[in-house]
Amino acid sequence: MSEAKSETLVALDRTFAGSSTSLNEARRSVVDCLAATGFSGEELETAELVASELTTNAVQASPASPYRIRVMVEPEHVDLKVANKASPEALPPKAEWGPAEVLAPRGRGLAIVEALCAAVHHDALADGWLEVTARLVRPAPST
């Protein structure tokens, strides 16, 4: 697990039950956290959507396995991290999302995250956990 830099604020660190019943609460936690860091309007809606996609992937990849959400706030960006017990093979395949894929049955979630985030990557953690990190640029402070 990467060490947080001294200026990084861990704004959220919660673990949820690995079930679709937890997704609403997980989204609300991220939204409340990011609203407190200056996200609002469209940026906040984007963050809620990204959180939903990442947590849904975690629940679907490892049903009944808890997942952990961390929100790491830095001056210019926020990293939304979702981790659970899964292997890298559990990640949806990174496919090109183009006109031919628009009506495809799966893969839309990852395409959405990739389109909305400044960066997305995954890390294999200790004890067989996998963490996906989605980076969102912080909105400019209102003057």
Next chain:
Amino acid sequence: MNPQPSRLSLESPSDRVLNAAGVIDAHTAEDLSGRLDELGVDGNVHLDLSAVEFIDSSGLRALVNAHQALDGAGHQLRLSGISAAVDRLLEITGLRDHLHVV
């Protein structure tokens, strides 16, 4: 306090019309799919989303599946009440050019 799961209510004010209210995510998308399946493919289906607070790719999958089933039978899934957020999502995924938004 027990955390509340996502909620979706589906009402049918008239034949082949469905009003959705609440959240369409992985927890509720199957409910939507089930109701759309019940309506069958014998005619157009009108789905109003004006009271939908949130939808993600799980919800979109339900819409795409219903769209394709109806399209295959020569009919349409017509969506109304699209919020700006849902419209952005349809745009990002390319679905804006495929789904019938009225």
